[in-house]
Amino acid sequence: MNKMLVYFLLLLIQVILSQLIQPGPDWVLTILPVMMLCFPTDWSTLRCMLFAFFSALFVDFFSGGIIGLNVLALVPVAWSRNFFLRKFFNDELVDRGAALSMRKWGFPAVLGLIVLLTALFLLVYIVVDASDQRSLLLEGRTFLLSLVCDTVLALLVLPSILER
Amino acid sequence: MPSRNTNTRQTLITAAAFILMEVAALVMIYHNAELQRAWFSRGIQSFNATVWGAVEEAGGYFSLRRDNARLAEENLYLTRQVEQLTARLNAQDAPEADGEWTYLPARIVKHQYRGQHNFYLLDKGSGDGVRLGSGVLTARGVVGIIDAVSEHYSYVRSFYNDGMTVSARVDSLGVVAPLVWDGASRGGARLKDIPHHINIPEGSVIRTSSFSGIFPPDVPLGLSGASDKAMDGTQTLSVTLFEEPASLRYVRIVSHRHRDEMEELAHE
Known part of the structure; x- marks a missing residue:
């Protein structure tokens, strides 16, 4: 299936998840960071950021949350995506636009990338969402809980994103 | 690439x-x-x-340099203000003998007090009412006598000149004698022609006498020191003057209201 089609489907799933599950202050439910891997690896950072910006804005509008919060958290993920791809895999992957596959690069590297992108998203999201109203301990707990849940969720949707 | x-x-x-x-x-x-x-x-x-x-x-x-320059200017301005006000205050506090004396504050614009012939140039002249022969003083002593006058300036022959004499009086005893510069030191003067038998204790205050038509009486001049007895039956007293000529900036020009009348009568 076309990766961009998968991307838009995941975007709808994200909106539905946000509306149905209504995450409380203790955890953040998101698959937006892992969705950044749907973009072809040879896409420029600017292009990734533009897609991330409008996608996150779409989610913000239809999920009933704070408008701009997902944008604020997802754009840095898109900005750093190519950098992490080069660091976790190699330059050739980005330069040649090779496909990202679990079999070729191994589960640990892919998992590490997902955890890092998700952690970056959650860090911005949770800090701005709390707005200095919650203790550092509570924010840390929310972060860890969300990171575990979102990583599991990302692993569930990962087969549709990666090359078989 | x-x-x-x-x-x-x-x-x-x-x-x-x-x-x-x-x-x-x-x-x-x-x-x-x-x-x-x-x-x-x-x-x-x-x-x-x-x-x-x-x-x-x-x-x-x-901006410290600029601020410093501005503060220095302000400081200079305030210092001048203080000096001017002090001069005015001194002029008000000066002894006025039955209202016979008039005072005019003036600023020294030029001076010489290093040689034997010392002078001051004041910023007041005939246009301000300054007259030839008027006295110049401060609250701490006599400065000199107006020797020449132009419209805007006056030339003052300093007390620190040969032949300049001021009629002085020993405050505690009432002895009157001429006071002259000692010709050597700044702040040093001699009270001459005091009768031999009068013993003047050191530290006595010397003031202007009331026998002068130039300076008002009782202006403090200095303190008496050691006496030197002469062969002609008189003694000369050394006097340390109060006024320091080098630090002078503002003075008062003093003149007697009826000086013309007094001089006319004296000539007759």
Whole structure:
């Protein structure tokens, strides 16, 4: 299936998840960071950021949350995506636009990338969402809980994103 | 292969786009969430305070020279004000013998007090009512006598000149004698022709006498010192003057209201 089609489907799933599950202050439910891997690896950072910006804005509008919060958290993920791809895999992957596959690069590297992108998203999201109203301990707990849940969720949707 | 310039340009464009998108997100959050707006406002205020505080501090440091110059000017202005007011105050406090004396404050614009012929130039002249032969003094002693007058300036022959005599009186005893410069030191004078038998204790205050038509009586001049007895039956007393000529800036020109009448009568 076309990766961009998968991307838009995941975007709808994200909106539905946000509306149905209504995450409380203790955890953040998101698959937006892992969705950044749907973009072809040879896409420029600017292009990734533009897609991330409008996608996150779409989610913000239809999920009933704070408008701009997902944008604020997802754009840095898109900005750093190519950098992490080069660091976790190699330059050739980005330069040649090779496909990202679990079999070729191994589960640990892919998992590490997902955890890092998700952690970056959650860090911005949770800090701005709390707005200095919650203790550092509570924010840390929310972060860890969300990171575990979102990583599991990302692993569930990962087969549709990666090359078989 | 993209050139280095192209890469740099792309990096800059990407960075600018990133900043733009993040700022847009912040603006959206600011306008849509009360809690976040309050948090951002606190952050912005704190940032502004820090930045402007640093800017003010740095600006203050770099403007120190200008501030110093301005303060020096202000200081000079205030010093002049104080001197002028002090001069006026002194003029008001000066002894006025039955209202017979008139005083005119003046500023020294030029002076010489190093040689044997010392003088001052004052900023008041005939246009201000200064007359030839008027006395010049301060609250601490006699300065000299007006020797020449133009419309705007007066030439004062200093007390520190050969042949300059002031009629003086020993305060405690009432003995009157001519006071002259000792011709050598600044602040040193001699009280001449005092009868041999009068014993004047050291430290007695010497004042102007009432026998002068130039200076008002009882202006303090100095303190008496050792006496030197002469063969002609008189003694000469050394006097340490109160006024320090080098530090003079402002003086008063004094003249007797009825001097013309007194001189006319004396000539007759």
